[in-house]
Structure formats: structure tokens, C-alpha cells
Amino acid sequence: MNHSSFFRMTVSVAVLGVSGIAQCVAAESTPPTAREVPARVLPVPDTVSPQMQKIIGTPLSPTWNVYPKTPEEWKAQVAKTADAAVRGLPAMRAALKVSIEPMTIDGVKAFMLTPAVIPPQNRNRLLIHVHGGCYVNGPGESGTSEATMMAGFGGFKVLSVDYRMPPDHPFPAALDDAMTVWKAAQKMAPAKNMGIIGSSAGGGLTLAVVLKAKMDKLPLPGAIAPGTPMSDLTGAGDSFHTNAMVDNVLIAYGASCDARAAMYANGRDLKDPLLSPVYGDMSGFPPTILNTGTRDLLLSNTVRVHRKLRQAGVEAALYVHEGQAHGGWYRDYTAPESKETFEEIGRFFDKHLGR
Amino acid sequence: MNHSSFFRMTVSVAVLGVSGIAQCVAAESTPPTAREVPARVLPVPDTVSPQMQKIIGTPLSPTWNVYPKTPEEWKAQVAKTADAAVRGLPAMRAALKVSIEPMTIDGVKAFMLTPAVIPPQNRNRLLIHVHGGCYVNGPGESGTSEATMMAGFGGFKVLSVDYRMPPDHPFPAALDDAMTVWKAAQKMAPAKNMGIIGSSAGGGLTLAVVLKAKMDKLPLPGAIAPGTPMSDLTGAGDSFHTNAMVDNVLIAYGASCDARAAMYANGRDLKDPLLSPVYGDMSGFPPTILNTGTRDLLLSNTVRVHRKLRQAGVEAALYVHEGQAHGGWYRDYTAPESKETFEEIGRFFDKHLGR
Incomplete structure (x- = not known):
């Protein structure tokens, strides 16, 4: 939009409710009200x-x-989307010099992503990856895209969990599978040398794994990197409104992603911290790096987790990417923003993980 | 908005341009286009x-x-706004136990804000404050609100610069006055024990002072805290569009604040880094803490500075406050978010300033 056209448009700044325009003068004494923003061109x-x-x-x-x-x-929809995603992976692995090896860990399917060159400081380190897809998409190899970028741009071995999903396997199957891998990983590296990374549903799962590990008195990772986490399935969070229709990935609360999350929750209280980790007790969490974008429908879900972590005294770094909607930094490995973001996450892990 | 009404509303997701809906399938091969977001209730x-x-x-x-x-x-408008602001200051100073002392430093007017209790680690430290107001508002005592909160919540002595402003004094008067105070402050404390803080225009000035100090080979502060900085007066930045009419303070690019900034720029190229610091060379900058809000029209201006700093290898922390428009954390000292934010800034200064 150019600025003159902006001011030419008929701006209907409707003050909803009965009190109308007079509120502007008397704002101190009246309750805050919802308001309408006009249609805009982005x-x-x-x-x-x-x-x-x-x-x-x-x-x-x-x-x-x-x-x-x-x-x-x-x-059928999940399979179709997965097939399309898998077709692009060999080229990305070749470009980033990352190899993939399917495996089964205590009965849970997983993929190990290994970069051709692992820098010395990362040789005794391991990252656990939990993929996104609103708890329903991303089965098998199709869920390894983000893990591949982390391995390639960061120089880490990354173990990506191919957790069970709805419709067949609702909560807590995904979390159970991630916990099984986390427990098994204790034999692969010291906990303090390991990080957990995941975005969207994988960001929610990253936080849920740490909450569950705390409950079960398991060792905690040395650092975590939840990206644009589905930290609140209840619909609370201002950006569900401000970025509705602005985010071209999730689009709006209540759309497809939340339908999938509802299949995962399977009737359980959405405020359960293992489903909506923003309601969990984050004291004692390891250092955390959070990524989101200015157009992200989950911008609020991300910054609210950042605030909770800081209130709990946890070291937490926030990155908000210019113009990006939900998870923009892991859509195209050739975008300089993708490389930059995974390198930033890699530096954070390098700073906080044991060697 | 409730979710059922959201989906009932007639959503006109107009794909602008000639190619229309077919683009969704052929997105890979067509140039990205602007799009319209419908009116929404917040x-x-x-x-x-x-x-x-x-x-x-x-x-x-x-x-x-x-x-x-x-x-x-x-x-007349500036005087009226200032009078209203000044009326609220004695109560805030009393509540936060901060005293104020007007002074003149090498010909520049300023105010020293001193908390009743200065913790031992802050006794040899000083913060320089440059107030906001789009380079035109906030003269005299009316510009000391943020400085008072920083002094009170953080336990720092804060020297607030009452710089000259348009209409009478355009660029570079404000920057010149801030530089005069920064130079004079070298006799008050070691540079590494000093921080600079300011929001909005004061955030832009904070960054401009460091750029100018670099140019002039002056000592740099130990840390800075630009809040929601007017870092780009040219109108670049995605949140000028996504948060237009969402931010109830700045409202839209080209509105009153930019009219004031234009008086300050006085015809100078808006891409001059001393007016739009995001275009400056940020290598060698001191550790920087940035604050903004999810509804802030300057969300992009803030996160773009964060990215530039990180690209230059500078330690930089970003805080994005849930639901807040431009500068929400310094509007009401009784809001817990205000205390939390200034305490966070205080911890950052404590971590990075010399003693």
C-alpha cells in the first residue's frame, strides 16, 4: 500500500460497544473494549x-x-503432503552434505541426520529433533526437513523422532515416543551435551518433553530450541487475532492446524501443560532459544513462553524474523534467513551444551 | 472475535494482480504479490x-x-501534551522514590533522576536517557517519565537529556545535544560504566549517538537499551503494514509521528544512518537490549536492528511484549509489565556495565 492511498481509504475505526467515540476522551474511566481494524493490503x-x-x-x-x-x-491428505515433502529432501541433503539413516530406538522409529563434517566441539554432542505438522503431519522421512537444516548449517548429529500420530495415535503417543528416545539417548551422550529442537507442534513437544522429564526426575538437556511453539492450544494469545489472515501458513485460530491439534488432544483439557506448555512450571528449564516471525500466528505463543521462562529465571533468547509467518526460516534451505537462523541456533547450543 | 463468527464472516482473500487464484497452485513460478487482509475485530x-x-x-x-x-x-500541541504529562510525574516519583534535579551540562538542559537507594554495584554507574516523542514532543520535565521508571525500578542514577527540538531546532540539534552530554559525562563515570537508554525517537537517538561516537572516535558506552527505536524513517519494515491501525499509539506510517520526524529531518535524506540507524554500520556496538510489542508499528524496525546487530556479532537481546503497541511498557508505572521490563533492562545493564 502506498501512503496516500492508505489515507484515502475510508477508515472505519469502529469502537464496538455502546459508548462510542466519547470513550477516547474518557478512556481512563471506561473498561477497555474490542475494536475493529479495517481491511488492509499487505x-x-x-x-x-x-x-x-x-x-x-x-x-x-x-x-x-x-x-x-x-x-x-x-x-490421505497426510500421505499426499508427505510424498511432496519427501521429493525435495535428497537435493537438500546433497546441498547441505547431510546423510540420513533410519533406525528404531526401543521400538520408536527415528532418523539420524549426520553432517559430512562434524566440528570437534560437536563430536560428543547430539540434538534430538521433534518435527512439526500440527501433531498429524510429517510422518517418516517427510518430518526430517528441519533436522536436516540443523545438521547441515549447525554441524550437529541430529536424531529426528518419527513419533506416532493421530488419527490412529492421539496424545500421549507422540510425547511417549519422544520420551522413549530421550531416555534411550542417555546412553548416546551425557544429557548436558544434548539439545532438543523442534518447531510448531515440535516446539510444543520440545517444551512438553522438558516438563515431563522434570516430572519424571529424568536428566534435562543442556539447551533447547523450540521454534514458534504451539504452546497454547486454548486460543489465548493476542496474535491469534492480530495476525489472523496475515499469517499465510496457519491463517487463523480454529483452522486446519487446530483441527489436527484437537485430534491429538482427543478430548483432554487443552490447558494441560503437556498439551499447552505455556501453563507449565518452567523453573529449572535449560537455556532456551525461541524463534518466531512478525507475521506468525503464534507470535504471542512464542513471546509468552519467553516471558514465562524469564520470570522463572531461565536464560532465554528470542528471535523474531522480519515479515515471516509461521516457521518461515525452515521452508527453503536456500534462503539466507534459513542459514542465518540455524547458525544462530547452533551458536546458542555451542554456548550452552557440554562437550 | 469468537471462532464461529470468524468463519461465518465473508472472507474476501483478494489475490491482487491479474493472476488470481491459479497462483496458489503455481506459486513457485510466479512473483510474490501483495494481498488484502479483511477487516477484523481485535x-x-x-x-x-x-x-x-x-x-x-x-x-x-x-x-x-x-x-x-x-x-x-x-x-501549542506540544505544550498541551507536556503539561498533561508533567501533572502525573510527582506521584510517580513519590511512588518510585526518585528525586529530580534540573541542570545544565555544557549548555544543554538535562535532569538528573536519582533513586532513594542506589545498590552498591550501581554507585559508579550512570545511565544517559534520551526521551521519545517523535523528535518534537517531550520538552523539559515532561520527557523524564521513562528515565524515572528506569531510575526507580533499576536503582540507577539516570541523566535525562532535554535536547532541543523542532519546529525551532531540526536535525542535528537533538543529536548534537545528546553528544554534548555524552562527552561531558566522561567526567562523571568511566564510559564502560555508563549505559544509554531511550525509546521511540529516543531509541533512534540512542543508536545514532553510538554511530556518531564511533565516527568521532569517542568512547562507547558499556551497554545500550533502545526501546522500539525509530530506526527507519523511510517507511521500510513489514510491521508498518501488518500493524497499521492495530497499534493504537502510532497508528500508521505517515501519520502524526512521521510528520514530526519529517520536521526533524528537515529535508535531509531519510536513509542517513544518523536519522535511520538501521542503515548504519553496527560493528563494534556495545551489548544491546531491545524492547517492542506484538502490536507495535515499529516491531519490524526493532527486529531489523536486532538482526543487524547479530550480523555484526554484537550481543543483543530482544524482548517482545504480549499485546503491547508502541512503548506499552512505559505508559503506566503501576502495570506489572512496566516493572518487569525495567528490571529486565536493569539486569542487562548490571551484566554488561563496568562497576
Whole structure:
């Protein structure tokens, strides 16, 4: 939008409720009210790379609000999306010089992503990865994209958990599988040499694993990197409103991602900290690096976790990426923003993990 | 907005340009396009304190787009706003146990804010404060509110610069005055024991002072705290669009604040780093703590500075406050978010300043 057109448009700043415009003068004495923001045009920002412009400028799918309703429809949609994702992975692994090895760890499927060169300081370190996909998408190899970037850009071995998912396996299957791998990983490296990373549902799971490890008196990792975590499934958080329709990935609260999360929750109270970790006790958490974007529907979910961690005295670093919607930094490994973000996460792990 | 009404509303996700809906399938091969977001209702978030709800829920002024056009009208508006601000200051100083002393430093007016109790580690430290007000508002005592909170919540002596402003004194008067005080302050404390803090225009000035000190080979402060900095007067930055009409303080790019900034710039190239510090060379900057809010029109201006600092290898911490528009954390000293934020800034200064 150019600025003159902005001011020409008919701005209907409706003050909802009965008190109307007079509130502006009497704001001190009246309760705060909801208000309407007018329709706006969002240009593609010129403050990001061409690759990121393409990601940010991708129009909403015309079917964003049409999604599967039955388990069979969900499975077909998940398989189709996974097939498309898997097709791009060999080229990325080749470019980032990362190899992949499927394995089974105490009955849980997983993939080990190993970079061609592991710097000396990372040889006794291991990262555990829990993928995103709103707790329903990303099965098998299709869930290893973020883990591959972390391995390649950061120079870490990354063990990506191929956890069980709905429709067949609701909560707590995913968390159980992640915990099984975390326990088994104690034989692979000292806990303090290990980090946990994951974004979106994987960010929620990263936080849930630490909460569960605390409950079960297990060793905690040396650092964690939850990206744009689904930390609050209840719909609380201001950016569910301010970034509704602005985020071209999640689009709005109550859309497809939350339908998938509901399948995962399977009727359980959404305020359970193992489903919505922002309600958990974060005291004693390891150092945490959080990533989100200015257009992210989960911007508030991320900054609220940051605040909770700081209130608990935990070292916590926040990165908010210009113009990016939900998880923009792991959509295209050729975007300079992707490399920069995973290098930043790598430096954070390097600073905080044992060797 | 409740979720059912959200999905009932007629969502006009207009894909602007000629290619239309077909782009969703062919997104890889077509250039990214602007898109329209529909009008939305923003509820007052329930994830912040009651005091912050009142600040966030304040309706836009019905005259937000009507502002002075002549120097005389500006002076009258500035004086009226200043008078109102000054009336609230004695109560805040009493509550926070901070005293104020006007002074003149090498010809520049200033105020020293001194807390009743200065903890031992802060006795040889000093913070320099440059107030906000879009380079035009906040003369005299009216510009000392943020400095008072920093002194009271952080336990620091704070020297607030009452710099000259337009209409009478455009660029570089404000920067010159801040530099005069920074030079004079070298006799008050070692540079490494001093920090610089300021928000909005004061955030821009904080960054400009460090850029100018680098140019002039002056000592640099030990740490700085630019809040929601006016780091880019050119209008670049995605949140100028995504948070337009969402931020109830600045409201939109090109509105009153930018009219004031234009008086300050006085025809100078807005990309000059001393006016728009995001375009400056930030290598060698001291550790920096940045604050902004999820509804802040300058969210992008803030996170872009964070990214530039990190690219230059500078230690930089970012805090993004839930639901807050421009500078929400220094509007009401009784809000728990205000105390928390200034305590966080204080801890950052304590970590990085010499003693």
C-alpha cells in the first residue's frame, strides 16, 4: 500500500460497544473494549531476501478452510503432503552434505541426520529433533526437513523422532515416543551435551518433553530450541487475532492446524501443560532459544513462553524474523534467513551444551 | 472475535494482480504479490495485566489523523501534551522514590533522576536517557517519565537529556545535544560504566549517538537499551503494514509521528544512518537490549536492528511484549509489565556495565 492511498481509504475505526467515540476522551474511566481494524493490503516486504519474499508472498490457498473430516481423509491428505515433502529432501541433503539413516530406538522409529563434517566441539554432542505438522503431519522421512537444516548449517548429529500420530495415535503417543528416545539417548551422550529442537507442534513437544522429564526426575538437556511453539492450544494469545489472515501458513485460530491439534488432544483439557506448555512450571528449564516471525500466528505463543521462562529465571533468547509467518526460516534451505537462523541456533547450543 | 463468527464472516482473500487464484497452485513460478487482509475485530487480550488491558484497549483518538500544520500549532500541541504529562510525574516519583534535579551540562538542559537507594554495584554507574516523542514532543520535565521508571525500578542514577527540538531546532540539534552530554559525562563515570537508554525517537537517538561516537572516535558506552527505536524513517519494515491501525499509539506510517520526524529531518535524506540507524554500520556496538510489542508499528524496525546487530556479532537481546503497541511498557508505572521490563533492562545493564 502506498501512503496516500492508505489515507484515502475510508477508515472505519469502529469502537464496538455502546459508548462510542466519547470513550477516547474518557478512556481512563471506561473498561477497555474490542475494536475493529479495517481491511488492509499487505505488500510483500522488501526487507527480506528474494527467497523469503516468495515464501511471504505466497497467496492463501483457496481451500485453506476446507480440510479433511474423517480419519481416512486425514490419512490421505497426510500421505499426499508427505510424498511432496519427501521429493525435495535428497537435493537438500546433497546441498547441505547431510546423510540420513533410519533406525528404531526401543521400538520408536527415528532418523539420524549426520553432517559430512562434524566440528570437534560437536563430536560428543547430539540434538534430538521433534518435527512439526500440527501433531498429524510429517510422518517418516517427510518430518526430517528441519533436522536436516540443523545438521547441515549447525554441524550437529541430529536424531529426528518419527513419533506416532493421530488419527490412529492421539496424545500421549507422540510425547511417549519422544520420551522413549530421550531416555534411550542417555546412553548416546551425557544429557548436558544434548539439545532438543523442534518447531510448531515440535516446539510444543520440545517444551512438553522438558516438563515431563522434570516430572519424571529424568536428566534435562543442556539447551533447547523450540521454534514458534504451539504452546497454547486454548486460543489465548493476542496474535491469534492480530495476525489472523496475515499469517499465510496457519491463517487463523480454529483452522486446519487446530483441527489436527484437537485430534491429538482427543478430548483432554487443552490447558494441560503437556498439551499447552505455556501453563507449565518452567523453573529449572535449560537455556532456551525461541524463534518466531512478525507475521506468525503464534507470535504471542512464542513471546509468552519467553516471558514465562524469564520470570522463572531461565536464560532465554528470542528471535523474531522480519515479515515471516509461521516457521518461515525452515521452508527453503536456500534462503539466507534459513542459514542465518540455524547458525544462530547452533551458536546458542555451542554456548550452552557440554562437550 | 469468537471462532464461529470468524468463519461465518465473508472472507474476501483478494489475490491482487491479474493472476488470481491459479497462483496458489503455481506459486513457485510466479512473483510474490501483495494481498488484502479483511477487516477484523481485535479483542482486548486476557493474557496481560488489567493495567495493560486498559492501555491496549484504549480506542484510537477520533482525531488521530488530524494534527498541527504550522510551527505555532505544533508548539501549542506540544505544550498541551507536556503539561498533561508533567501533572502525573510527582506521584510517580513519590511512588518510585526518585528525586529530580534540573541542570545544565555544557549548555544543554538535562535532569538528573536519582533513586532513594542506589545498590552498591550501581554507585559508579550512570545511565544517559534520551526521551521519545517523535523528535518534537517531550520538552523539559515532561520527557523524564521513562528515565524515572528506569531510575526507580533499576536503582540507577539516570541523566535525562532535554535536547532541543523542532519546529525551532531540526536535525542535528537533538543529536548534537545528546553528544554534548555524552562527552561531558566522561567526567562523571568511566564510559564502560555508563549505559544509554531511550525509546521511540529516543531509541533512534540512542543508536545514532553510538554511530556518531564511533565516527568521532569517542568512547562507547558499556551497554545500550533502545526501546522500539525509530530506526527507519523511510517507511521500510513489514510491521508498518501488518500493524497499521492495530497499534493504537502510532497508528500508521505517515501519520502524526512521521510528520514530526519529517520536521526533524528537515529535508535531509531519510536513509542517513544518523536519522535511520538501521542503515548504519553496527560493528563494534556495545551489548544491546531491545524492547517492542506484538502490536507495535515499529516491531519490524526493532527486529531489523536486532538482526543487524547479530550480523555484526554484537550481543543483543530482544524482548517482545504480549499485546503491547508502541512503548506499552512505559505508559503506566503501576502495570506489572512496566516493572518487569525495567528490571529486565536493569539486569542487562548490571551484566554488561563496568562497576
